[in-house]
Amino acid sequence: MRPQPLHSHTGPPYRHSREETHTVIHQPPSFSCWEVSQSINMSNAFVDEKSIVAQVDKELKKCGTFDKIRKQVTEHINASPLVERLETEMLAKVNELMESSSNMSKEEIQRKMRDYIGNNFKMRNDINRQTRIELEKDWVKETLVPxxxxKVNKQLEDSV
Structure with missing residues (x-):
């Protein structure tokens, strides 16, 4: 596999995939070549960025960094007014379901609620927006950048 040159754009790549943003709270943040290349010594014109990104990602997962961040982000989101609004909305929907069909099984109610959440784009967008806001805060960068x-410097030293 041929090493790829460093990219020179000025910001992180944007995530457009609904799948990526939908599961962002359940998966650890993943680092792009852009983020790792910010730490790479620019004197080396060709670096196997994908390999370094994969190794750094693996090491951060192994040492528990992603889990710590995920727990803190989840705590911040749970303390936000958004969650309170969503809980109220869901409680109203559950009450509506319970009143309209008293003979439904627990599994049927759960399935209908999952369908409701899955088809409620506003709710998913609100959750995704709040998650992105939390992940873009300075404390996340202050935790991850060092x-x-x-880890990038270690990978570069090992590859020389």
């Missing part, structure tokens, strides 16, 4: 730099 660790990423350390």
């Amino acid at each position: 660790e990423i730099e350390e």
